[in-house]
Amino acid sequence: MGLKEDLEALTAQAIKEIGTANGIGAVKELRVKYLGRKGQLTAVLKQMGGLSESERPEVGRIANESRDKIDKALSDKEALVGSSTLQASIAADSIDVSLPGWRLRPGHTHLITQIIEEITDIFIGLGYTVAEGPEVELDFYNFEALNTPQDHPARSLQDTFYIDSKPASGRQSEAVLLRTHTSPVQIRVMKNTLPPVYIIAPGKAYRTDYDITHTPMFHQVEGLAVDEDITFADLKGTLEIFVRKLFGEDRQIRLRPHFFPFTEPSAEVDVSCVLCNGSGCRACKGSGWLEILGAGMVDPNVFKHVGYDPEKVRGFAFGVGVERVAMLRHGLTDIRMLFENDVRFLRQF
Amino acid sequence: MRLSYSWLSEYVDIPWDPKELIDKLTMSGTEIEGVEEIGPRLHSIVVGEILSIEPHPNADKLAVCRTDVGNEQLTIVCGAKNMAVGDKVPVALVGAKLPNGVVIKQANLRGVDSFGMMCSEIELGLGDDAVGLMILDPSAAVGQNLDEIMGGQDTLIECEITPNRADCMSMIGLAREVAALSSAKLHYPDVHAFGDGRPADDACQVDINNPQHCPRYVAKVIEDIKIGPSPTWLKDKVIKAGFRPINNIVDVTNLIAAELGQPLHAFDYDKVQDHHIIVRLAKDRETIKTLDDVERALDQDMLVIADPSGPIAIAGVMGGAHTEVVEETTAVLLESAHFEPASISRTSRRLGLVSEASIRFERGVDPNICLAACDRAMRLIQEVAGGTVRSGAVDVYPKPIEPRRLELRIERVNDYLGTRLSGSDMAAILNSLELETTPSGDTAISVTIPTFRFDLEREVDLIEEIARIYGYNEIESTLPRSGKKVGFRTHLQGQVKQLKEMLAAAGLDEALTYSFIDPESLTRLGPDIHRDGLALISLENPISADMSVMRPTLVAGLLQALALNNSRDLTDIGLFEIGRVFLPQPDRLLPEEPLKAAIVISGKYPEASWIDGGRDVDFYAVKGLVESILEMLRPDADYQFHSSGLGWLHPSRQAEVVFGGESIGFIGELHPELCSRLDLRGRIGITEFDLNSVLTSPHSAVAFKDVIKHPGIAMDMAVVIDKEIPASKVIDLIEVSTRNILRDIRVFDVYEGEQISSGKKSVAVSLFLQAEDRTLTESEVQQERTKLVKVLNQQLGAEIR
Helix, strand or coil, X not given: CCHHHHHHHHHXXXXXXXXXXXHXXXXXHHHHHHHCCCCHHHHHHHHHHHCCCCCHHHHHHHHHHHHHHHHHHHHHHHHXXXXXXXXXXXXXXXXXXXXXXXXXXXXXXXXXXXXXHHHHHHHHHCCCEECCCCCEEEHHHHCHHHCCCCCCHHHCCCCCCEEECCCCCCCHHHCEEECCCCXXXXXXXXXXCCCCEEEEEEEEEEXXXXXXXXXXXXXXXXXXXXXXXXXXHHHHHHHHHHHHHHHCCCCCEEEEEEEECCXXXXXXXXXXXXXXXXXXXXXXXXXXXXXXXXXXXXCHHHHHHHCCCCCCCEEEEEEEEHHHHHHHHHCCXXXXXXXXXXXXXXXXX | CEEEHHHHCCCECCCCCHHHHHHHHHHCCCEEEEEEEECCCCCCEEEEEEEEEEECCCXXXXXXXXXXXXXXXXXXXXXXXXXXXXXXXXXXXXXXXXXXXXXXXXXXXXXXXXXXXXCCHHHHCCCCCCCCCCCCCCCCCCXXXXXXHCCCCEEEEEEECCCXXXXXXXXXXXXXXXXXXXXXCECCCCCCCCCCCCEHHHCCEEEECCCCCCCEEEEEEEECCCCCCCCHHHHHXXXXXXXXXXXHHHHHHHXXXXXXCCCCEEEEHHHCHHHEEEEEECCCCCEEEEXXXXXXXXXXXXEEEEECCEEXXXXXCEEECCCCCCCCCCCEEXXXXXXXHHHHHHHHHHHCCCCHHHHHXXXXXXXXXXXXXXXXXXXXXXXXXXXXXXXXXXXXXXXXXXXXXXXXXXXXXXXXXXXXXXXXXXXXXXXXXXXXXXXXXXXXXXXXXXXXXXXXXXXXXXXXXXXXXXXXXXXXXXXXXXXXXXXXXCHHHHHHHHHHHHHHHXXXXXXXXXXXXXXXXXXXXXXXXXXXXCCCEECCCCCCHHHCEECCCCHHHHHHHHHHHHHCXXXXXXXXXXXXXXXXXXXXXXXXXXXXXXXXXXXXXXXXXXCCCCCEXXXXXXXXXHHHHHHHHCCCCCEEEEECCXXXXXXXXXXXXXXXXXXXXXXXXXXXXXXXXXXXXXXXXXXXXXXXXXXXXXXXXXXXXXXXXXXXXXXXXXXXXXXXCCHHHHXXXXXXXXXXXXXXXXXXXXXXXXXXXXXXXXXXXXXXXXCCCCCCCHHHHHHHHHHHHHHHHHHHCCEEC
């Protein structure tokens, strides 16, 4: 029998053994047995020295083919055995995916914060900056500069919380109170800035009401635009964008004439009822409309108080009650819950 | 202001039904507060004439009446006493349903069959007189349905009149609004003067001592009148206007107030001494007994109507009892005056006395309606009470108030409103409101304002009138055209928003608590809760004692919120609040309002799950939150925690937060004693710190440092030290010693127990060492370790385990 035949027999034997080998260890042993330095193929090749010059290339070629065949058979078997081990370990990893993850229960910002930020973002988009002012205010900023006369009923103890209603100076404008609206921020900003002014002022305000639709502390967002060419039509357009962003693009709005000391003309603004869509229900008392904010053109007297010339600038202002938005948009029935801080309430929004 | 639809129709041809009217009024600035449909509710109630009255055979208090109701005569048993044979009374027939729901049945009353019921005002819902039967006008037709004579079906509309529109506090004022909105014609009531030829001047004298408070006083006298109940039509109107019928004279004055807006007052002419009216300020210690039988003390700021003997009325507020019109009165001096609003308002407030007259005078009344109102009243009084009227009137009006003239610039109107109205469009609107216009050059309109529209003082007031009648909703919608506006949050506002979102993401819920708190809630926490020596800011008029001082800290409110949740069996609670606190500033009118952040957590944080049981809240829970916050808000800044001694916190589980070298707040666990006193469960982690100092300015841009590419080496050490030595000392020391190559250091275990001697603890730290310029060798790291062991031993007496 020649060397060539030996190689063929060896290859066939190796492939047979690889085929029946079991486990990664057995495959490794076979690799050593056939292809190792002291392996059988190597042993056969060592005999090549005894061949003639003419036989040598032919046998060399066959020897290389044999090595490649065995190596491939071993690699294939290794991959096969490796993958089934992995499969087994994967199978052992089986879990119940319906169980909850390693989660941190997300907390919630307050509904009032969410609404304020939403309104703020709408107006930032329209080019307004965010202004703030003190919650404990002077009569001057809360009433006098806003054209609210001395004997106006809003100034009474029945509506306004006072810290010091009779200042030592005797000047009523120095009476100290909790601001009854966010409008004094208008005055503070205008006194410190030259026009144009485009601001919104979100914040707390205080009045002495306490029932299911009124809390003694509440939140407002005040808006003010002062420029050379502001018109009532601009106020309408601005409010339409605002109300639709807040309540939905399909909402209608309407403006009704009203009276505020600090605006002229003044308007109350209604949005078509979010519950009945205008056909009339209990929420809107059958009218199809919900009152949502007060607005108007800045009264010339207000401009005089802050040193603006009403012949040179005009402006509009508006104020929206955040709790009212919460009631109308989220269906709250008793707004006192907003400040009770029961987590079952807080976590709903 | 209560508006009757049918009554309003007497002054203007309303082209709308009540629903449309309500809509038009709403959209022109008269808010509607309520609507009441009345009638036909007096079905089967008819006019009856009493033919005979016999005593009841079995009951002293009852009478048996024979009553003609037109098509038949009925026997009716009646308990009233005020009727006489021949009186016309309302009779509810068998089957009638009274407004109070009672259905009339045939009944046997103590042996006598009764076929119906004769009714009082209160039973018919027409008044509150329950004492006797309602006696109808003798002219009422027997058998006529009561509905027809009482005005029948009507809609009563409750209008909210804004403070500037005093002119709408009357039927005629609202009729003017309807006329302006609809172009319908107005019908003024008959206000022509009349008299018997004898001059009024002979009958009375009027002197005004304080014309600034009383610019005008009109007096007229009517004699030989008969006081009695008003006829049904008058009662009906007075009731619809919201008054209570009293007698024919008072009812007429109330009718005029409702119709023309001018409050009148009727004095018993014979009781006014010398028939001499003096309008003056009250004298010190003067008193007057008013119509409501209350003796009232006056002061020198109050305007009174006096006769030579003393005050007979508080001007514009309420009449005196002595000169009241009573049944015996035969002559009346009627006052129709104009008073200055501020004076009436002051007097009304100071006396705590509000009347229909004071409400109208406070808002303001047309000074030029006095005489017309007086003449109209005289005509009606004569109609319902007879008598003769003196000719003319005593009219003291030293400085007549003239209609105002205003210039209206056409371009200004359009600039203001964003409209393109022509001058003639504007004039047409103003004319519809009874404002006279004449062109003033090509660009302006000269407008004459009737004195009943005293609210129109400036050009801008006219612009509002034009917008209002033109219709706000007819104006187009545009946006401001300026290209110069840029919207943004300030740095602080942006950071606060980010902080809230971060705390929520960390599993906390945002609370909002009241800015005013119970001072007791601070007392319970002890003196350390707010800055030493600072007084609290109190409200003069709080809602209640538990909302009476401005909070100097957010803690009290948050603990209250926590207690509320605990009381409702909600135990795993993490709440935060970001808001202002209020601290007095010496020598300043307004307090300081620093912005604070506070957190309370209790129960498990994070919550228990099937993976692990969660962790019980303690000091480290809240400390970790504060560390994360500071790291997020100011990655560049330096902060430490120093032990502290606040009385209301756990003595050994609290620390002061020091940021940039400044104390900005505290962290800790609530004192266990307080927990039990406040009914709070388990350990409560709590912190409050100042945000202004953390967020004041944007921190400078972080300068880029290259990422080190040489490999580093991790090294763990367990350092055994005395229990009392803070772990931070170990870390500080390691940081100082290995400064150049230390990239990270963290504590991964702290141990006390059997494995080490008592009084000691083991702090295991994990270091990561890495040099910027080379690969560290094993021997270098070993050297570093040896050095550290030596330093730790020398400085802290530490052993390495």
